[in-house]
Amino acid sequence: MLWYVQNKQVFTAQELSDEFQLSIRSVYRYISDLADLGLYVESKxxxxxxxxxxxxxxxxxxxxxxxxxxxxxxxxQSLTDYEDFPFKVNTITAKEKLLEVVPKEVKRKLFQLSDHFQISVPKQAVSAPFLNQLMTACLDHKVLIVRYQSIKQVSQKSLEPIGLYTSNGFWYLFALDQEVNEARHFRIDRIQTLSVTNKTFTTSIPFQQRENEYKPQVPLELVADLTEAGVMQCLENRYLYKGVQRNKKGKAKLSLMIDKTDIPYTADFFLVLGKEATVTAPKELVSLLEAKVNALRNIYS
Structure with missing residues (x-):
């Protein structure tokens, strides 16, 4: 009834009677109870x-x-693994405030459950500056000028911020890069400088679009034979899991399209997998893996 009354704003006793199958007398009693909770109404x-x-x-x-x-x-409690968070949320005091107002029996159950249950998220790998400014810019639709350190170079970018999200211990900014007129993902820890301009923008790109399937600009087909352990590792990778395939004979392989610029990242991933995966294509990835293996051999031989 509390939520119903707040949403209606204007109502009659008969409406409440019909909605909640109560007598008119009970309705008036409940209206009095709602006043005790802090919801006051005026009678006309x-x-x-x-x-x-x-x-x-x-x-x-x-x-x-x-x-x-x-x-x-x-x-x-799961947010305590993030050193940086928009609006400087203090998870310790938030938990203390919650525990202060719950009944003693519920508090006892919470402490007991804490010994047997935990929501674990990847710990924040590196510091993520500018979270507050970025979040405010998203809400105000303000254009950003950033100095961004990519894998290859440092460049200045003009961005239309859409939203922030976290994945595998890293904070990301999903924004439209005005130079290429394309929505991209930017690691926030790689933003060296940030300037919020007075320019506003209107974008038709929803924040949910960040989860759309990635479309490589220079596509290359990635193919690799996998052991069972390799299958498990690839299924845990947020970029590669969709490409895992099994045939009727029980053998498994990885097959999907990747961007040419993603080859260094992909090579490092398969280097960790070792003998659990055998990459057969693209040739650029195979060559890079050979070079990395030879470099390791020279170190340890």
């Missing part, structure tokens, strides 16, 4: 009378079930 008499929620009042407290409290507590 006459033919078009009823109730209206009074403005400028303190919102009533949110009512959580025990299961919802558990979910909220462990969600807050």
């Amino acid at each position: 008499k006459g033919r078009n009378g009823g109730f209206s929620v009074l403005p400028n009042q303190i919102l009533p407290p949110v009512l959580f079930t025990e299961a919802e409290l558990f979910s909220l507590y462990f969600a807050i």
